[in-house]
Amino acid sequence: MEHLDKSLLPNIFDFIANTYPFSLLDQLSLDAISTSIKISYYSTEDCLIDEQLCSVGLFMIRSGAIEQINTDGSLRSRLGVGDSFGFTQMNKKGNSDYKVVFLENTLLYVIPRQVLDLVISKNAKLSEYFDSKDWVRLSSTHKYYEQQAQNFAVNNKTLKDLCNREMTIVSENDTIRDTAKLLCKNNSYAAIVLDNNKITGIVTKSDMTQRVVADNTDSTLPIKTIMSKNVVYIDAYKNTLDALELMFSHNVKFLPLVSNGELIGQITTTDLLQNTNLQAIYLLGHINKAKNVSQLAKLALQKQEIFTTLVKENIDQNIIKVVLTKIQDSFTKRLIELFKQEHGEAPCSYAFFVAGSSARNEVQFLSDQDNGIITSDSIKETDFDYFKKLALFVNQGLDQCGYSLCDGGYMASNSQWCVPYSTWLTYYNKWINSTDGQSILNIAVFLDIRYIEGDEFLVSKLKNTFIQKASANRLFLANLCKNCLMVRPPIGIFKQFVLTRDGQNRMSFDIKKQAINLVVELARVYAIACGSLATDTLDRLADACVHGIIDESSKRELIEAYTFINHVRFNHQYKDLMIKEKLSNLLPPEILSQFERNHLKDAFRIIAKHQDAALFRYVG
Amino acid sequence: MFFNKLKHIEKKRLKLYQNNNFDHVLEPIFKHKLPLANTSLSQLKLVSIDFETSGLNFEQDHILSIGGVCLSKLEIDFQSSFHHYVKYLGKLNNDTAVINQITLAQLLDGIELEQAMSILLDKIQGAVIISHCHTIEKNFLLRALNLKLSTFLPIIFLDTMLLEKTIMRHDNYNLDVSLSACRKRYNLPPYNAHNALADSVATAELFLAQLKTIYKNQDIDLYTLYKRIY
Numbered sequence: 037m038e039h040l041d042k043s044l045l046p047n048i049f050d051f052i053a054n055t056y057p058f059s060l061l062d063q064l065s066l067d068a069i070s071t072s073i074k075i076s077y078y079s080t081e082d083c084l085i086d087e088q089l090c091s092v093g094l095f096m097i098r099s100g101a102i103e104q105i106n107t108d109g110s111l112r113s114r115l116g117v118g119d120s121f122g123f124t125q126m127n128k129k130g131n132s133d134y135k136v137v138f139l140e141n142t143l144l145y146v147i148p149r150q151v152l153d154l155v156i157s158k159n160a161k162l163s164e165y166f167d168s169k170d171w172v173r174l175s176s177t178h179k180y181y182e183q184q185a186q187n188f189a190v191n192n193k194t195l196k197d198l199c200n201r202e203m204t205i206v207s208e209n210d211t212i213r214d215t216a217k218l219l220c221k222n223n224s225y226a227a228i229v230l231d232n233n234k235i236t237g238i239v240t241k242s243d244m245t246q247r248v249v250a251d252n253t254d255s256t257l258p259i260k261t262i263m264s265k266n267v268v269y270i271d272a273y274k275n276t277l278d279a280l281e282l283m284f285s286h287n288v289k290f291l292p293l294v295s296n297g298e299l300i301g302q303i304t305t306t307d308l309l310q311n312t313n314l315q316a317i318y319l320l321g322h323i324n325k326a327k328n329v330s331q332l333a334k335l336a337l338q339k340q341e342i343f344t345t346l347v348k349e350n351i352d353q354n355i356i357k358v359v360l361t362k363i364q365d366s367f368t369k370r371l372i373e374l375f376k377q378e379h380g381e382a383p384c385s386y387a388f389f390v391a392g393s394s395a396r397n398e399v400q401f402l403s404d405q406d407n408g409i410i411t412s413d414s415i416k417e418t419d420f421d422y423f424k425k426l427a428l429f430v431n432q433g434l435d436q437c438g439y440s441l442c443d444g445g446y447m448a449s450n451s452q453w454c455v456p457y458s459t460w461l462t463y464y465n466k467w468i469n470s471t472d473g474q475s476i477l478n479i480a481v482f483l484d485i486r487y488i489e490g491d492e493f494l495v496s497k498l499k500n501t502f503i504q505k506a507s508a509n510r511l512f513l514a515n516l517c518k519n520c521l522m523v524r525p526p527i528g529i530f531k532q533f534v535l536t537r538d539g540q541n542r543m544s545f546d547i548k549k550q551a552i553n554l555v556v557e558l559a560r561v562y563a564i565a566c567g568s569l570a571t572d573t574l575d576r577l578a579d580a581c582v583h584g585i586i587d588e589s590s591k592r593e594l595i596e597a598y599t600f601i602n603h604v605r606f607n608h609q610y611k612d613l614m615i616k617e618k619l620s621n622l623l624p625p626e627i628l629s630q631f632e633r634n635h636l637k638d639a640f641r642i643i644a645k646h647q648d649a650a651l652f653r654y655v656g
Numbered sequence: 657m658f659f660n661k662l663k664h665i666e667k668k669r670l671k672l673y674q675n676n677n678f679d680h681v682l683e684p685i686f687k688h689k690l691p692l693a694n695t696s697l698s699q700l701k702l703v704s705i706d707f708e709t710s711g712l713n714f715e716q717d718h719i720l721s722i723g724g725v726c727l728s729k730l731e732i733d734f735q736s737s738f739h740h741y742v743k744y745l746g747k748l749n750n751d752t753a754v755i756n757q758i759t760l761a762q763l764l765d766g767i768e769l770e771q772a773m774s775i776l777l778d779k780i781q782g783a784v785i786i787s788h789c790h791t792i793e794k795n796f797l798l799r800a801l802n803l804k805l806s807t808f809l810p811i812i813f814l815d816t817m818l819l820e821k822t823i824m825r826h827d828n829y830n831l832d833v834s835l836s837a838c839r840k841r842y843n844l845p846p847y848n849a850h851n852a853l854a855d856s857v858a859t860a861e862l863f864l865a866q867l868k869t870i871y872k873n874q875d876i877d878l879y880t881l882y883k884r885i886y
Contacts, residue, residue, distance in 0.1 A: 044853045044854060047854070048857075070734075072734065072735055073734045074731045075731065075864075076731045077864035077865050077868055078868070079868040079872065081868075081873055098845055099843055141843050141868065143845065146731075381836065490846070491845060491846050
């Protein structure tokens with residue numbers, strides 16, 4: 037590259053300069069790295085292994101997500117935007133220690149080994165960082181949970197993953213009788229007729245009844261005489277929603293799956309029903325097609341039924357939260373899209389993010405909305421108007437979809453929370469360096485943020501920066517910890533309840549404020565202390581364990597306590613919904629079963645124990 | 657078999673070249689044999705290029721800047737990138753300057769058009785070109801060289817906009833095929849800069865994403881792709 041003006045490619049230079057640990061480098065080294073990169077693109081079909089990884093250099097993920105899989109098949113780590121890999125393989129030859137698979141289409145920047153070697157030789161810090169960390173850390177990005185939601189809702193999971201590869205295949209000239217026998221033997225719904233590896237027809241069991249038995253057809257005739265010739269089939273990389281739509285529009289219950297022109301499997305309506313929660317999928321599908329806010333608001337009414345079905349079917353409560361989060365995300369994304377259709381693309385790069393519980397993938401039925409907008413620093417004064425309108429449209433739209441406006445005003449439509457990147461950075465610096473515990477309490481919601489739309493990098497950059505600063509600031513951690521200890525679990529509540537059985541002085545406790553939030557806040561302190569970028573509570577506890585902040589058994593008991601409390605909460609919300617009560621987080625102890633009380637007591641004790649430990653550790 | 661348009665272009669080039677029947681400003685282009693139709697894409701020298709212009713009218717508007725980046729083995733090699741502002745002393749429409757984020761000072765400081773074109777021809781000789789809506793680059797190139805728009809150019813353009821249309825045509829006819837809209841569909845990060853270099857890199861990334869989508873891991877040959885586009 038000839039002496040190139042950096043401003044020409046701000047996104048590449050800025051990305052590298054702001055991605056840890058390159059953010060530690062001087063300008064000269066940064067320029068050397070930035071001008072030497074190679075860019076490549078991989079799809080979910082690709083895999084990097086051995087010579088594709090060894091002696092190559094450092095791979096940085098610009099968009100997309102990957103997994104490193106050890107040679108024994110175990111997961112080494114899952115990485116997202118801003119993460120890097122390949123460093124430990126840089127001086128190896130031949131076989132790599134792991135392979136890399138792509139969870140989604142991924143754009144990689146590769147820093148060649150020679151350049152990296154040169155930069156490292158001049159920057160001891162950098163090499164320390166790579167050597168010690170080994171880049172084994174669990175993912176931080178939103179991708180992970182989206183993935184989990186999809187595994188459940190299978191919305192974007194391809195049919196290839198779901199299909200049945202046991203097929204009944206016959207040739208055109210096989211007899212009707214042989215086909216029928218094979219269908220019975222395999223207990224298949226239909227046979228696929230292949231000629232020269234091409235699908236030429238389909239015969240279902242009901243065809244056998246109608247076209248053979250009812251019509252009295254000679255069963256020694258070749259199958260091609262009765263097969264359906266215009267076969268509806270589907271590409272294996274389509275998703276379940278596509279398959280359902282195709283089945284409905286052609287009124288078929290069976291689809292052969294084709295990949296690169298070759299038959300690889302089949303899928304029936306039953307397969308889809310067994311593997312998916314149709315209603316959630318339908319809702320997600322329709323949200324993406326809604327043409328205006330009132331259509332969205334109508335769709336939002338289905339949320340309750342989905343929630344009650346999930347609770348009733350005893351689906352893991354973590355998955356319930358992920359599905360509800362995914363639904364809220366879809367509403368948000370659709371609203372942004374609708375706005376863009378009317379007002380055009382954004383005048384400069386920006387990111388819309390969510391905060392609080394939806395950032396933690398912990399949306400539940402009562403959740404309100406917390407969100408904000410980061411615009412690029414290069415925004416022109418006149419362009420703010422676009423984002424103000426966008427924010428207002430999205431916030432009001434979400435309100436109409438049942439995500440009530442945030443009491444604290446932590447929403448993008450509040451001009452304070454719709455500002456350029458550098459302003460956000462100033463906010464965080466102020467919060468982190470503040471000695472006043474109260475101010476931390478007020479902005480705790482922004483300690484959990486997750487990207488929704490726009491340039492994801494703006495969010496990951498901000499997050500990287502503030503977590504790094506916060507984890508190094510002992511006073512901030514102490515204040516954060518003190519805040520989270522202001523509420524203690526109501527350990528004595530059941531005893532008191534027994535004492536006040538006469539109905540006077542009835543007590544109730546807030547399961548959100550007095551129980552769930554305590555674990556959420558503890559996990560946040562741990563996560564920030566170890567510099568973890570994870571936002572959701574279970575991941576944060578896992579990261580804290582990896583970094584030695586809590587031990588394995590503490591992690592397990594906290595997760596169990598947290599899971600159980602959520603379980604109680606959802607069950608009571610479900611019961612309230614069933615009897616059309618107004619939902620509330622307030623639980624009068626008398627409605628709890630003995631089983632629930634006993635376990636809640638245990639959960640409270642666990643939380644209290646860990647609160648004390650945290651107090652000792654961070655406040656002293 | 658099909659009529660192979662690539663062979664036809666090569667035949668015509670060779671004939672014109674041997675008869676010395678071409679404008680000599682195009683010498684760097686004419687002297688190279690076109691790649692064989694069955695060359696796999698990973699073996700080709702590809703250059704993604706982009707021009708920023710003062711407008712879309714080939715007759716009146718000017719090239720304000722040129723930029724490009726090479727790909728080898730289907731990897732964008734940043735080290736090979738180039739970018740030049742083109743000197744322009746005339747009046748500049750205000751809107752244009754805003755859209756292109758180019759300042760007058762940069763244009764005054766730019767290199768002569770003639771020099772820019774000679775650099776460009778040098779960079780693209782023997783290569784296959786990638787561009788988003790290649791008519792712009794092709795026609796502005798011809799105009800800048802003072803050639804008629806009908807002049808035969810032995811250059812293969814792989815047009816990402818046309819390629820996008822071949823992917824989308826079954827689903828949606830009114831699809832937005834602007835560079836940024838296409839990139840979004842492939843989950844490529846938004847590029848907030850609008851300049852010839854950034855757009856050429858953006859186009860190259862889009863090209864790689866399109867190839868992956870259509871051909872998965874197959875290393876297809878030039879002709880297969882060419883046939884699909886045209």
